[in-house]
Amino acid sequence: MLPFSYAARNLFRSKSRLFQTIGGSALVVLLVMSALAINDGMNRVLAASGSPENVILLGAGSEESIQRSEVPERVAGIVEAAVPGISEALGVRAVSSEIHYMNYLSLDDGTRAQAMFRGVTPQALRVHPQVRLMEGAFPSSGQAMAGRLAWRKLGVSEAAMKVGGKVLLDGQEIIISGIFAAPGTVLESEIWLPLGDLRVIAKRETISCVVLRLDDAADFTEVDLFAKQRLDLELAALRESDYYGQLSAFFKPLRIMTWITAGLIAAGAVFGGLNTLYAAFAPRVREMAALQAIGFSRRTLWFSLVQESTMACLAGALLASVAALVLLDGRTVPFSIGTFTLEITPLVAAAGILTGVGLGWIGVIPPTVRCLMPPLPTALRMS
Amino acid sequence: MNETMIHCQAVSKSYKKGNTLVTPLESLDLEVPAGEFLALMGPSGSGKTTLLNLLSGIDSPSSGKLVIHGTELSGLSRRDLTAWRARNVGYIFQLYHLIPVLTAFENVELPLLLSPLSKRDRHARVVAALDLVSLTDRMHHTPSELSGGQEQRVAIARALVADPPLLVADEPTGDLDRESANRILELLQQLARRHGKTIVMVTHDARAAAAADRTLHLEKGVLLENP
Structure with missing residues (x-):
């Protein structure tokens, strides 16, 4: 040995080769960690956004797009009276009529950005218990409350969405009355308005859906049965968790693209690095041959090269891990229906380190x- | 009478170079008794280095019988040949081939890492080998901090530290000034005469060859005692 x-x-x-190897490894590991954190973050936010106790009643045939769904407003009252197992507090059953609407809003400075609006009544707070008002008040007519990450989704400054701020939606001026949190869900990237206001702005006569909260997730069958029996209402029942599960599947191509992009850049870095390494090892051919002449086996020398390569690549992986913690951890990333937070979890960090080890073996x-x-x-005589 | 260290019988070596079959050694016979210091001379391309590679187990003959220190080499696998080299041969290169990132001590210690010796025993043997080449005061220096002559002496210490019966040297003085070369040649003579090492040295230099007990000339793959 x-x-x-x-x-x-x-x-x-060769310090230049060492820096190239560490840099290349760090780049590849950082890309892998970024892609993992993006995938993990998007999956996590969508999984957390849907509760298995919540059931969404949508217009039949609109199960894949809540915004296109049309449900008569009277459905909420009928459901409240007819469906057993709905959660109840202080005699009020947790049933929320909602309009989901995506459109551009404008700020005073002329900035336009696409936002996710939800028309709600105070009942919404019963079916979405993760929503907590952090600042200000629930909106009344002409007002809206913004999720604490709405500014990030819109790509505007945080100050633009503070309480008292003004936004324009289809020419209507709306004042921000409050800021709410719904940790780890897409809800906190939305802007909530009174249901009546949004119905007028969206020029709708119907609502998008009725969301109800069950005491027991197993009672979904009761809601499903109701939707199937009331053919006149043309409803479809969907667990909220399943709805966000479908959305997660919808975004799968986006996640695959993330991997492909990361993979292509990483492949470029890996092949560049391999080429550099191949050239850099030229002066050591005779040295390795001399060691073989002394009696060291190729396997022993290979193991020493593995140690050398792995150490350099692990140094790169550690550098990338630190960079990921500093640059990525906790950073919010907007996507079409909300924002998600990048987290350098132990799993992501372990994947990065393993990638570093793998690169060492490729290196x-x-x-x-x-x-x-x-x-x-031949090797002993090579120059 | 000394035992035979090297026994070559009708040894040939051929290899393909493009579409041409090159035969640097053809049906070569050679006997070298243990403890002899043999010089091999000959023009470039005469097969000197090929013969040295065969004798040191770095290469295998294409045909013939090659027995070194009682072991028939032609039948050994590459792995067995590597293990055999570690026990039986010390190789001295023209350009020393010391490992630049290791000190003189660590370079000399390398062959001992292949043996089951304890760290203390290894240390004692490295110091003894460096003492033999008068370089104990430089044991913690890296090759870049040594002169050419000193590097070659470290290489000799490395070649003999595991106490192999056979030392092979490929132009060991080829890159040295006359004074350093003489010192190396004296050292090789001393290793053969006092320590009983069998030495086969390839050289272009007649003065270097004169230090050997016997000189053989290789011409187009054929050995001649008196050309």
Whole structure:
């Protein structure tokens, strides 16, 4: 066995090569960690946004787009009276009529941005218990309350969406009356308006859906049965968690694109690095041959090269992990229906480190080919 | 009478170079007794280095019988040949081939890492080998901090530290000034005469060859005692 110090000291033989290897490894690991954090963050926010106790009643045939759904407003009253198992507090059953509407809003400075609006009544707070008013008040007519990450989704400054701020929606001036939080869900990227106001602005005679909260998720069958029996209402019942599950599937191509992009850039970095390494190991062909002549086996030398390559790539992985913690962890990323937060979880960090180890193994290919493949008599005479 | 260290019988070596079959050594016979210091001379391309590679187990003959220190080499696999080299051969290169990131001590210690010796025993043997080449005061220096002659002496210490019966040297003085070369040649003579090492040295230099007990000339793959 060659001493570990041989591998360790070899790292510093060419500082430029060391920096290139560490830099390349850090770039690839950072890309992998970013792609994982994006996928994980998007999945997490969509999974957390849907509660299994909540059931959405949509217009039949509109199960894939809540915004296109048309449900008569009277459905809420009928459901409240007819469906058993609905959660109840202080004699009020948790049934919320809602309009989901996506449109551009304008700010005073002329900025236009696409926002997700939800027309609600105070009942919405019963079916979405994760929503907490952080500042200000629930909106009355002419007002709206904004999720605490709405500004991030809109791509505007946080100050633009503070309480007292004004936004324009289809020419109507709306004053921000409050800021709400709904941690880890897409809800906190939305803007909530009184149901009546949004019905007028969206020029709708119907609502998008009725959301009801059950005491027991197993009672979904009762709601489903109701939707199937009341053919006159043309309803479809969907668990809220299933709805967001479908959305998650809808965004799968986006997540795949993230991986493809990261993969392409990483492949470029890896092949560039391999090429550099192949050239960089040229001066060591005779050295490796001399070690073989002394009696070290190719396997021993290969293992030493693995140590050397893995150390360099792990240094890159650690650098990338620190960069990911500093640059990515906690950062919110907007997407079409909300925002999600990037988290460098232990799983993401472990994947990064494993990638570094994997790169170390890939990185050993050039020196192996360059130094250990030529026949020994030839290698001893190579310049 | 000394035992035979090297026994070559009708040894040939051929290899393909493009579409041409090159035969640097053809049906070569050679006997070298243990403890002899043999110099091999010959023009470039005469097959000197090929023969040295065969004798040191770096390469295998295409045909013939090659027995070194009682082991028939032609039948050994590459792995067995590597293990055999570690026990039986010390190789001295023209350009020393010291590992630049290791100190003189660590370079000399390398062959011992293949043996089951304890760290203390290894240390004692490295110091003894460096003492033999008068370089104990430089043991913590890296090759870049040594002169060419000193580097070659470290390489000799590395070649003999595992106490192999056979030392092979490929132009060991080819890159040295006359004074350093003489010192290396004296050292090799001393290793053969006092320590009983069998030495095969390839050289272009007649003065270097004069230090050997016997000189053989290789011409187009054929050995001649008196050309």
